[in-house]
Amino acid sequence: MDTLFLAKLQFGMTSVFHFFFVPLTLGLSIFTAILETAWVRTGKEKYRQLTRFWGHLFLINFAVGVVTGIVMEFQFGMNWSQYSRFVGDIFGVPLAIEALLAFFIESTFLGIWVFGWDRLPKKLHAAAIWIVALGSNLSALWILVANSFMQAPTGFRMSADGARAEMTDFGALLFNPHVWKQFPHVLAGGIVTAAFLVIAISVWHLARGTKDREAFITSMKFGTVYAFIGTILVTLAGHTQMQHLMTTQPMKVAAAEALWETENPASFSLFTVGDEENLKDVFSIRLPGMLSFLAYNSFEGEVRGIKELQKEYEETYGPGNYIPSVITAYWSFRFMVGAGTLMLLVSILGLVKIIRENYDFSPFMKRLFFWSFLLPWIANSTGWILAEMGRQPWIVFGLLKTEQGVSPASVVSSGELMVSIVSFFLVYLMLAATDLFLMRKYAMAGIDHSE
Amino acid sequence: MELQTLWFILITVLFTGFFFLEGFDFGVGILLPFMSREDIERRTIINTIGPFWDGNEVWLITAGGAMFAAFPEWYATLFSGFYLALLLMLVAMIFRGVAFEFRSKHSDPRWRSFWDWSIFAGSAIPALLWGVALANFIRGVPIDADMNYAGGFFNLLNPYALACGLTSLSIFTLHGAVFLTLKTTDALQERAVKTAKLAWVPAVLLSFIFMVYTNYETDLYSHLGINPGIIPVFSVIALVSVIFLLQKNASGWAFAMTGIAIAFSTITIFMGLYPRVLVSSLDPAWSLTIYNASSSEYTLGIMSIVALLFVPLVLVYQGWSYWVFRQRVSTGGKLEY
Numbered sequence: 001m002d003t004l005f006l007a008k009l010q011f012g013m014t015s016v017f018h019f020f021f022v023p024l025t026l027g028l029s030i031f032t033a034i035l036e037t038a039w040v041r042t043g044k045e046k047y048r049q050l051t052r053f054w055g056h057l058f059l060i061n062f063a064v065g066v067v068t069g070i071v072m073e074f075q076f077g078m079n080w081s082q083y084s085r086f087v088g089d090i091f092g093v094p095l096a097i098e099a100l101l102a103f104f105i106e107s108t109f110l111g112i113w114v115f116g117w118d119r120l121p122k123k124l125h126a127a128a129i130w131i132v133a134l135g136s137n138l139s140a141l142w143i144l145v146a147n148s149f150m151q152a153p154t155g156f157r158m159s160a161d162g163a164r165a166e167m168t169d170f171g172a173l174l175f176n177p178h179v180w181k182q183f184p185h186v187l188a189g190g191i192v193t194a195a196f197l198v199i200a201i202s203v204w205h206l207a208r209g210t211k212d213r214e215a216f217i218t219s220m221k222f223g224t225v226y227a228f229i230g231t232i233l234v235t236l237a238g239h240t241q242m243q244h245l246m247t248t249q250p251m252k253v254a255a256a257e258a259l260w261e262t263e264n265p266a267s268f269s270l271f272t273v274g275d276e277e278n279l280k281d282v283f284s285i286r287l288p289g290m291l292s293f294l295a296y297n298s299f300e301g302e303v304r305g306i307k308e309l310q311k312e313y314e315e316t317y318g319p320g321n322y323i324p325s326v327i328t329a330y331w332s333f334r335f336m337v338g339a340g341t342l343m344l345l346v347s348i349l350g351l352v353k354i355i356r357e358n359y360d361f362s363p364f365m366k367r368l369f370f371w372s373f374l375l376p377w378i379a380n381s382t383g384w385i386l387a388e389m390g391r392q393p394w395i396v397f398g399l400l401k402t403e404q405g406v407s408p409a410s411v412v413s414s415g416e417l418m419v420s421i422v423s424f425f426l427v428y429l430m431l432a433a434t435d436l437f438l439m440r441k442y443a444m445a446g447i448d449h450s451e
Numbered sequence: 452m453e454l455q456t457l458w459f460i461l462i463t464v465l466f467t468g469f470f471f472l473e474g475f476d477f478g479v480g481i482l483l484p485f486m487s488r489e490d491i492e493r494r495t496i497i498n499t500i501g502p503f504w505d506g507n508e509v510w511l512i513t514a515g516g517a518m519f520a521a522f523p524e525w526y527a528t529l530f531s532g533f534y535l536a537l538l539l540m541l542v543a544m545i546f547r548g549v550a551f552e553f554r555s556k557h558s559d560p561r562w563r564s565f566w567d568w569s570i571f572a573g574s575a576i577p578a579l580l581w582g583v584a585l586a587n588f589i590r591g592v593p594i595d596a597d598m599n600y601a602g603g604f605f606n607l608l609n610p611y612a613l614a615c616g617l618t619s620l621s622i623f624t625l626h627g628a629v630f631l632t633l634k635t636t637d638a639l640q641e642r643a644v645k646t647a648k649l650a651w652v653p654a655v656l657l658s659f660i661f662m663v664y665t666n667y668e669t670d671l672y673s674h675l676g677i678n679p680g681i682i683p684v685f686s687v688i689a690l691v692s693v694i695f696l697l698q699k700n701a702s703g704w705a706f707a708m709t710g711i712a713i714a715f716s717t718i719t720i721f722m723g724l725y726p727r728v729l730v731s732s733l734d735p736a737w738s739l740t741i742y743n744a745s746s747s748e749y750t751l752g753i754m755s756i757v758a759l760l761f762v763p764l765v766l767v768y769q770g771w772s773y774w775v776f777r778q779r780v781s782t783g784g785k786l787e788y
Contacts, residue, residue: 056556063552066505067545073515074541077530084530085598088523089746096516097757103509104765108772111502115787119775159747164523166747407531411599420538427545434549438556 003409006417007079008402010424014071015388016381017428021065021435023380026140026187027194028058029133031226036126046215049447054198054219055129059114060438064431066107071424073099078420079412083395083405090156090167091146098142105135140186141179148178150396151387152248158399165399181244185237189383191230192343193376198223199350200373201443206359207366212447217359224350231343234379238340239294246295246303249397251313251322252390254306255329257291258284266291266303269330276326279307317398324392332382332389339379346372454751455741458521459728461758463721465517467714469510470581470623474713475706476500476507478627480547480574481620484567486631486642493567494555494786499634501788502776504551506769508544520754524598524744525728532592532600533584536607540580547573555788575620582619585720586612589669591732598739611668618657622690622716625650626709629693632702636781644697647705651694658690658716671723682722686715 032054039047073095077084084091112120113128120128149156155172156165167173202220210216245253253259258272260279268290273282289299306323313322346368353359361369395402479500487493519526530537546569554566590611593602628647635643665671675683690712696705724730728744731737745751780786 059552060556063549067548070512070544070548071541073512073519074530074537077519077526078534078537079531081527081531081599084519084527085523088519088526089750092516092518092520092523092526092746093750093754096513096520096754099509099513099516100757100761100765103512104506104769107505107509108765108769111506112772112775115498115502115776118785167750167753170749170753408599410601411531412534416534416538419535423538423542427542431545431549434553438553441557 003412003414003417004403004406006414006421007406007412010079010417010421011075012385012388013421013428014068014075014424016384017432018065018068018072019380019384020377020432021061021068022140023186023190023193023376024197025058025062025065026136026190027192027226027230028054028061028197029129029136030191031194031198031222032058033126033129033133034222034226036129040122040126046212046218049212049449050215050219053442053447056442057197057439059110060435060442062110064435068428068431079407079417080395080405081407081411083400086164086400086405087149087396088164090149090165090173093167093170094142094145094149094173098139098146102135102139102142106132106139109135137187137190140190141183144182144186145174145176145179147387148176148182149173150394151182151391152176152178153396153399165396177244178248181237181241185234185241185383188230188233188237189376189380192227192234193380195223195227195230196343196346196373196376199227199346200370203361203366203369204443205446207361210446213359215447220350220359221354224347224354227343227347228351231340231347235340235344238336238383243295249391250304251306251309251324252329252386253295254304254309255324255326255390256333256386257303258326258330259291259303259305260307261305262302262308263305264292264302265289265300266295268294272330274326274330276323279323320393320401322393324390329386329390332386335382336379336386339375339382343372343375343379346375454748454755455745456726457755458517458745458751459721459725459741461762462514462517462521463718464762465510465514466721467717469507469514470619470713470717471710472503472507472510474578474623475626475630475709476504477574477578477623478625479631480570480627481578481624482627482631482646483574484571486639486646490560490563491782491786492639493563494788495635495639495780495782496631497551497554497570497788498780498786499631501551502772505548506772508548517754517758521746521751522728522739522741522744523746525739528594528598528600528729528739528744532594532602533587533607535604536580536583540577543573543576545573546570547577551788555786574623578623579616579620582616583607583612585619585717586615588729589665589671589720589723591669591730591738593733594729594731594737594739595733596737598737598744601733611664614657614661614664618654618661621650621654621657622709622713625654625693626706626713629697629702629706629709632697633706634779636779639782640779644700644702648694648697651697655690655694658687662687669723671720674723675719679719682715683719686712686719689715 032051035047035054036051039051109128109131113125113132116125116128153165154176155167155169157168159166198219202216202223205216206213206220242253258269258274259266260281265288267286267288270285270287272284275282291303292301293299295301295303310322314320350369391397393401395405479496483493483496487496550566550569550573554563587607592600592606595601625647628643628650631643632640632647689708693705693708696708726741727738728741729739
């Protein structure tokens with residue numbers, strides 16, 4: 001089989017899997033830190049217990065996030081050596097800084113936090129988990145600085161021989177507008193991922209009658225407020241990000257909307273079955289003017305379609321197919337937005353519950369609150385699928401195509417790639433099963449009074 | 452100093468830090484199944500490195516990131532070329548990384564035994580493979596005119612590289628045993644002292660074999676010159692002295708000496724490489740050097756500022772964490788892992 005396909009398959013598999021765990025730990029680190037701060041300030045035992053409880057779940061997932069992250073760092077060189085040569089001068093920098101600034105902080109202070117319960121003064125111990133949370137979220141920032149260069153290259157020039165891109169302006173790389181649209185979105189994505197899991201587990205305990213009712217009510221309250229704030233933030237951030245993409249990657253937007261022709265005012269597709277061969281709709285229900293509104297906050301404004309952009313790109317970059325998989329972009333966008341909308345509804349429902357101080361759950365409500373924990377996972381994964389697949393055929397937008405980035409088949413053969421894909425698949429399956437087993441065990445066990 | 456040389460030094464420092472620090476937690480992981488009689492002892496042994504191992508591993512992650520940023524061609528050639536070896540290393544690191552977190556979270560003996568052996572394999576495999584990798588850096592691997600690796604997995608497993616791998620494995624085991632003499636109490640400590648004395652023998656023997664072998668397989672000695680300076684000499688003296696320090700129960704000094712032996716031999720190998728980073732066995736002109744593999748001056752400049760600002764900070768807080776957990780870990784105390 002062709003190595004490009006296998007390398008893409010492995011990247012998709014390992015990055016989506018990695019990102020099952022990362023957002024949860026981003027959000028849960030902050031959540032645990034908030035609880036421990038509440039304990040330090042009030043001295044109430046329930047906050048200490050909750051810190052321990054959520055801390056355990058954080059640690060289980062953190063471990064998986066770390067080990068699957070190392071795979072990502074190695075994978076650029078292993079499977080994408082041509083890409084690494086092309087972009088190392090720029091892309092390597094945020095990666096190195098991520099390790100130096102974020103990973104060292106996270107790992108060292110996490111060690112201090114886990115083992116320091118009896119050795120450190122309370123305030124210092126709480127500071128340690130805040131530093132871990134800071135480190136985790138800083139690492140997200142740096143990896144997004146790297147990713148943003150792939151999405152919207154800036155602050156560079158091509159080397160004299162054209163073999164690589166070279167950094168000319170570190171400030172431009174760091175203050176790439178794309179970073180500051182994407183980072184809040186990812187940060188808020190982490191918050192909602194943790195928040196909905198907190199709600200799910202708290203409701204599960206409350207609905208079946210736990211002896212730690214008060215603690216789980218507190219947990220539910222904190223989780224719901226956290227979820228509501230997170231959902232509002234993630235929606236607003238996503239909205240501004242999409243508006244920004246209108247200027248930097250209009251093709252991604254057009255594909256996400258299955259908008260074949262340029263329209264003014266542009267309609268928003270509610271449900272489309274498309275024909276990608278002939279670039280037209282088979283069937284479509286559309287809201288007139290709505291896409292223009294989403295793009296420009298006005299019911300007028302031109303949104304360029306796939307056909308026009310394809311023509312424009314051919315003029316700029318030469319002959320070729322510049323259209324990503326429309327069905328993937330279209331449906332990943334709809335799943336992400338759909339999940340986000342449901343999250344908003346559930347978090348409002350949760351707010352109503354806690355305002356009324358009603359912690360009894362009908363079987364339907366229990367199920368609804370419980371299974372909502374899956375929504376952020378769906379949104380996180382489909383969001384990244386849109387971000388990465390919607391950029392195709394580019395690996396670095398406008399500069400390098402994905403097929404040019406893969407390691408030469410003479411160095412990394414399809415056989416070697418098969419070995420690594422199968423290895424990672426099996427190992428990741430084992431990790432997922434183990435993680436779920438332990439999560440379930442610790443979540444169901446509830447608060448440990450022996451600690 | 453030119454920036455390429457500065458970055459060669461910084462990457463040497465990162466690898467040295469990694470081998471020095473992760474070296475002892477590799478060693479502890481390797482000894483785990485053999486030095487313990489019951490679960491509480493295994494937990495105690497794991498807890499001696501509990502707060503540190505993850506931070507130690509970040510030295511490698513940072514070295515990898517720095518290599519990518521400062522010498523992208525080195526990173527690209529090495530990681531794509533040493534493909535299956537790195538895959539094996541990654542799988543080992545995955546099992547090891549989660550094992551520390553997972554093992555104590557469930558009490559079934561089979562569960563614990565599985566993760567204990569994961570810690571063992573996850574420590575032993577990288578400990579061996581890093582020796583293999585370093586030996587191949589300096590011995591040379593088939594690299595073509597386009598900087599692409601032209602060999603296979605088994606080119607890497609030549610006898611010389613395996614000798615180096617066994618050497619690193621044995622030295623890390625010794626380093627771990629000596630670390631345990633410092634961090635444990637009572638019966639476990641006595642056992643650690645005995646183990647360290649035992650581990651010293653293969654470490655020294657293999658080191659000498661490796662040193663002689665190096666003369667035939669690489670240009671390291673001619674590269675270092677008639678007067679190699681104190682660093683290579685000191686690494687040998689330090690390693691030999693360990694047994695005498697152990698006899699005198701000077702654990703702290705013994706640990707300093709295994710540390711020096713590891714650090715100085717790493718530095719020696721990098722000195723032997725300089726200014727090359729990967730030697731081509733096909734044509735010396737095709738070797739990767741700090742010049743043909745490096746990033747632009749601008750990038751190296753930015754990275755230098757970042758490193759000079761933040762590496763000292765890392766050293767301070769990582770040092771502080773070692774200070775916080777300076778006490779010995781005993782089987783009677785509270786154990787997290």
